[in-house]
Amino acid sequence: METKRDYQTFTERMLAIKDWYLSEHAGSDTRSLEKLCSLGNGYFNTARKYPQDKVRTPVLEKVHRGLPEISGAWLAYGEGPMFTKDVPRLTESKNGKGSPYYDVDFLGGFDVITNDQ
Numbered sequence: 067m068e069t070k071r072d073y074q075t076f077t078e079r080m081l082a083i084k085d086w087y088l089s090e091h092a093g094s095d096t097r098s099l100e101k102l103c104s105l106g107n108g109y110f111n112t113a114r115k116y117p118q119d120k121v122r123t124p125v126l127e128k129v130h131r132g133l134p135e136i137s138g139a140w141l142a143y144g145e146g147p148m149f150t151k152d153v154p155r156l157t158e159s160k161n162g163k164g165s166p167y168y169d170v171d172f173l174g175g176f177d178v179i180t181n182d183q
Contacts, residue, residue, distance in 0.1 A: 075117055075118065081113065084099060102133070104131070134150070137149060
């Protein structure tokens with residue numbers, strides 16, 4: 067999701083992040099995003115009701131910690147792409163559910179497994 071549309075205010079950019087998050091994380095809700103970014107309960111509802119153009123540094127830092135793929139320059143100033151890098155998408159199977167694969171041997175750091183029984 068690049069900035070095809072001009073998000074003029076900080077609030078518009080925050081709401082764009084919320085829209086992206088909910089579309090990419092099926093089954094998630096706004097509160098899960100607020101928790102991920104350590105934002106207060108109802109942050110996005112309040113932001114929608116009382117939009118602001120003022121960039122809030124604590125919010126910037128919290129969003130960056132929770133969602134490091136979001137560009138700080140885009141969030142603060144609306145400049146450049148929304149993401150700092152390509153965001154991987156969950157592949158879906160025929161039944162519509164994602165099926166991630168984790169190579170346990172790779173995660174554990176083992177490149178050669180021998181049977182020493």
